[in-house]
Amino acid sequence: MDKEKIRDLVKEIVKDMLQKAKQVPIAASNRHIHLSPEHVERLFGRGYQLTKLKVLSQPNQFAAKETVTLIGPRGKIPNVRVIGPARGNTQVEVSLFDGFTLGVKPPIRNSGDLKGSESITIQGPRGQITIKEGLICAARHIHMHTSDGEAFGVADGDVVQVKVDGPRGTIFSNVLIRVSPKYKLEMHIDLDEANAANIKNGYLGEIIAVESRNQVSGG
Structure with a gap:
């Protein structure tokens, strides 16, 4: 055999x-971010494709080489790992303690349940965006x-x-x-x-x- x-x-x-x-x-699960295709381009450049760093346990999911900085009213968290592939809506997953560091209050939500969740600013090497909702503490x-x-x-x-x-x-x-x-x-x-x-x-x-x-x- x-x-x-x-x-x-x-x-x-x-x-x-x-x-x-x-x-x-x-x-x-450490803090991480899922990006929409549009936001990948706005943060990393037109036509940019995420680069696979490590395959994750869930099929077809991977940790990308790319990272971003989260910017809140009180502080920043650098080197937040992007999870690929890109998907429909940008979703940022942090812990409640991370929320304290940033100065925001992420609601405890199931993945994809983003309506009325927290706003956050995301800084990439080629641009910066602020999403009105999408920051959660994953249930x-x-x-x-x-x-x-x-x-x-x-x-x-x-x-x-x-x-x-x-x-x-x-x-x-x-x-x-x-x-x-x-x-x-x-x-x-x-x-x-x-x-x-x-x-x-x-x-x-x-x-x-x-x-x-x-x-x-x-x-």
């Missing part, structure tokens, strides 16, 4: 073990492939509780389930949450309860 087949077999075994134990790997959530959703007994839009053991063990409530054939199993929290519970990338959490079901999807 060649190395590639062995890796695939190991991945399937690990996935099966996680599903049976209702465990999910956890990743702490904790779990990405799941459709096969994971079936195995865990949850559906897209459900909200669950996740238990994490350790010296500063905790239970995260209000964790949104996001299911798609494009996703890979992983829970995302921000650095404030990770530091408070002493969580490192790769730690495992256990889904212990479903708080609410997505009535629209019949989950």
Whole structure:
């Protein structure tokens, strides 16, 4: 058996073990920004294309080499990583502590829920823009492939509780389930949450309860 087949077999075994134990790997997400194609050009130049630096865990997502500076009423945060590829609307994701540094109050929102969110100025090497809304603190959530959703007994839009053991063990409530054939199993929290519970990338959490079901999807 060649190395590639062995890796695939190991991945399937690990996935099966996680599903049976209702465990999910956890990743702490640092501040970052998703840019619309228009804003990529305004910040980096006409016709500019983002350059892939590192492939991320979620399929087709990558950390770009490009970074920007966030400018708020009270302060700045430089070297904020751009996440590619470019997408429909510009979305800036920071922690609540970052909001304090900038002098703004980012609302805790699900990705894409930008209406009425905070304004922020973004500085790139070739230009500067101010968006009226788009700055949020991303709500904790779990990405799941459709096969994971079936195995865990949850559906897209459900909200669950996740238990994490350790010296500063905790239970995260209000964790949104996001299911798609494009996703890979992983829970995302921000650095404030990770530091408070002493969580490192790769730690495992256990889904212990479903708080609410997505009535629209019949989950």
